Amino acid sequence: MSRRTSAPPRATITDVAREAGVHPSTASRALNPDTRGMVTEEVAARVGQVAERLGWRRSALAAGLRTRRSRIVGILVPDLVNPIFPPILRAAEARLAAEGYATLVANTDNDLTREHMLVARMAEHLVDGLMLASAAEGSEAVALCRRYAIPAVLVNRRLRGAGLSSVTNDDVHGIALAVAHLVGLGHRRIAHLAGPPGISTAADRRAGFRAALVRAGLDPRSAPIIAAEAYSREAGRLACARLLDAGGITAIVAANDMLALGVYEEAERRGIVVGRTLSVTGFNDMPFVDRMAPPLTTVRIQHAAMGAEAASLLLSAMAAPDAPRRSLRLRAELVVRGSTGPT
Amino acid sequence: MSRRTSAPPRATITDVAREAGVHPSTASRALNPDTRGMVTEEVAARVGQVAERLGWRRSALAAGLRTRRSRIVGILVPDLVNPIFPPILRAAEARLAAEGYATLVANTDNDLTREHMLVARMAEHLVDGLMLASAAEGSEAVALCRRYAIPAVLVNRRLRGAGLSSVTNDDVHGIALAVAHLVGLGHRRIAHLAGPPGISTAADRRAGFRAALVRAGLDPRSAPIIAAEAYSREAGRLACARLLDAGGITAIVAANDMLALGVYEEAERRGIVVGRTLSVTGFNDMPFVDRMAPPLTTVRIQHAAMGAEAASLLLSAMAAPDAPRRSLRLRAELVVRGSTGPT
């Protein structure tokens, strides 16, 4: 409203053209790397210099309006504060920035209404692509992308029938590593502290857990599985309490480091020594879990690679919207520390 | 280039106008909350319905081109993976989103060239404002903002003579809390593990350290101060090694939790028990430092408030570019845990 504009009017491409003695269209061609070849070397140089001297900067708005490409991509995360997202975002942003894209970031709070609004807003800004790190079941984000014809990829989560490329961890394999490790230590009564329902990582890890037990010759039906309400410390603690109340277990495979920390807390309350009386494994290898007491045995995933690959997938999808979808699964590895020990 | 457009052409305001039997300008007024009052109730309703039916979405590009406002703000951070930034970003994004702004995020890597390029890119996108969480000395970001007439605020760092609003922690007071705590425990030979030079937080905390010693009646000249090369674990460990080599100290006030963790590591290597033989304090209260071994005594800062306040300041600056600058200092509090003990 009240933008008291004392702003020095920015130079436009028309100014540059006039100053360089050429037509704006020629200036445009000279200034755009892709079309520079269409003008004489000499003209290109002259226009370039004038542009430099006048401090000209392309207006992404005007260019985007004409070309219908904003050179912006959006990234939706549930909650940036969750430590697994920053590395993903950082890697993705780096990759995209290298290709000349700016990155719009927004938090959905796992709130579908909010998510809807944010996707719509991004559509208004004509984002060239969307990276969805939030998609839970019930999300309309995918449908909206289709409606607005915005290329999109999923990261960290899959979604059935979304018809989108995705990059995820090999959760099944990762959990199998944890289970095999515990079995190797002699554990037979192993429980699973699962993630909240409706989230693909939770489902995959739960399935991986059962499969791994079977492979180890154990009966999955006798292995307790309890789902936490959320991927949070407190939810983990509560679920753990139920697990311990049932009794009889010597190890817990948590779906997540955050949940594993909940286990630490409940164990502390009960005077149980993690790593001795009770073995615990996490998932993600968040920063600093190597300095917990005890250091957490966990499954390390490739955060940065996930972001970078997702960015690549998105770039492909933007370049060729009709190309077939691809799903990448990134290898996970077990990091053995002090929270697991022989039974 | 090859966007094989099978895209269903989006409805424009002209389509809506035609369908509603009014002129595009009227439709524009009806669809814009600020100008809705200029048209009849009845027209507004009709246009609104048609827009809804046609699935019309305002093109932020076209609107921005005309109004010279993009409704986008940019946020520059050095490194999103540094745990203090996510909460700041999250709070800022929430506040800005509520006001209808989208948020462009980019990492500078503390690389001035990169920073320059990113600010330029954001200027191309005609951001309405910029939040700089990265500004170190020597940064041209501030100058660029002035040149491009982009309202900006600093967050977490100050910059002399920048002439910008800023929101920071009360570092001096925060460090004083840590020092007073240690002195209260009987420590007299206290060292400071300072942050890298050229960064305002490092300078403020260093100054706070000296001032606090004086206030406690100790001689600051006999208190060793060594600066780490960076705010990182490894840099902290190296600087700590030099501190311990010099000998004679019973406590270390680290400028940062990350540096404090470096102290943990070096202490471990030397068989020193943190919390007993050596007391250590951090700064920031990053997630999970409460579960370190030992739990870290540290100064808690108001991350979220910082982001929210910075967003507010930026909103003010955008609304009234010529209004006077304001500097907020947020109160810090000491959280006593296991890493400090009586000498």
Added chain:
DNA sequence: GCGACTTCTGCAATCGTTTGCAGACGCCCC
């Protein structure tokens, strides 16, 4: 020396909104 061909530049339309200006219309009051 002329036609065909290539290479470079200019012309003008276009992307989708917003907004100053002015006209139309209805109403009130003298």
Added chain:
DNA sequence: GGGGCGTCTGCAAACGATTGCAGAAGTCGC
């Protein structure tokens, strides 16, 4: 009944770039 005023809507010109088309040179070969 007419002048004045207020309210609503239409007109057209921006905003700053891109691009299909066409014309102007210049080149080459015969």
